Amino acid sequence: MKKEVHYMYERILVAVDSTPEAADVLTHAALLANSTGAAVRVLHVQAIDVVDGGGVGGVIEDETAETAVKVVTEAVGTLKAAGVLKVEGWTEETVRGDVPNAVLDQARAFQADLLVLGARRHGSLASLFLGSVSDTVAHRSVCPVLLVP
Numbered sequence: 001m002k003k004e005v006h007y008m009y010e011r012i013l014v015a016v017d018s019t020p021e022a023a024d025v026l027t028h029a030a031l032l033a034n035s036t037g038a039a040v041r042v043l044h045v046q047a048i049d050v051v052d053g054g055g056v057g058g059v060i061e062d063e064t065a066e067t068a069v070k071v072v073t074e075a076v077g078t079l080k081a082a083g084v085l086k087v088e089g090w091t092e093e094t095v096r097g098d099v100p101n102a103v104l105d106q107a108r109a110f111q112a113d114l115l116v117l118g119a120r121r122h123g124s125l126a127s128l129f130l131g132s133v134s135d136t137v138a139h140r141s142v143c144p145v146l147l148v149p
Contacts, residue, residue: 001055002090007029008038008062009036009038009039009113009121010036010037010038010039011038011041011111011112011113011139012029012033012040012074012113012114012115012123013039013040013110013112013115013116014026014040014041014042014070014071014113014115014116014117015043015115015117015118015137016032016042016043016044016075016117016118016131017118017120018044018063018071019118019120021118021120021148022071022075022118023047023078024115024118024148024149025148026078026079026082027149028114028116028148029084029147030078030079030082032114032116032146033079033084033087034082034083036047037085037090038067038086038114039086040078040079040084040086040087040088040094041090041110041112042087042089043090043091043092043103043106043122044068044071044072044075044091044092045074045087045091045093045094045099046062046065046068046091046092046093047062047094047095047096048060048062048093048094048095048096048100049096050095062079063109065091065093066119067085068091068093069089069091071093072089073089076088076089082143084145090106094110100137100140103115103117103133103137104137104140104141104142107141107142107143108142114141114144114146115137115141115144115146116144116145116146117134117146117148117149119147119148120132120133120134120149121147
């Protein structure tokens with residue numbers, strides 16, 4: 001059975017991080033949401049590392065939960081200031097290697113028909129070992145993906 005095609009976006013998931021490039025992602029999301037009337041969910045995934053130090057495990061966070069909430073709150077405020085009427089914020093926490101799955105799971109849960117995220121590029125060596133969230137999301141998403149350079 002062929003999937004029904006929508007010509008207007010109704011639900012846009014915007015994945016943001018705490019880098020300055022997130023502003024460009026929000027600009028593109030606002031333009032699309034304002035032109036289509038789409039509802040927007042802003043997602044920030046807080047990545048953690050779990051370590052095992054000789055039987056004494058621990059969690060290493062790059063940012064606190066409060067910082068993650070601040071990233072989302074500021075992004076929602078930016079979109080509202082740009083005229084987006086239907087916008088909400090969402091945070092997730094997951095281990096670093098599972099960030100793409102967290103984004104894809106949220107896209108399914110939100111029933112997004114467009115996913116917008118930054119195409120942050122690591123150096124070739126870093127990409128070899130870390131992979132790229134945007135590459136993984138783009139290749140595994142069930143809805144269209146807009147990668148903002």
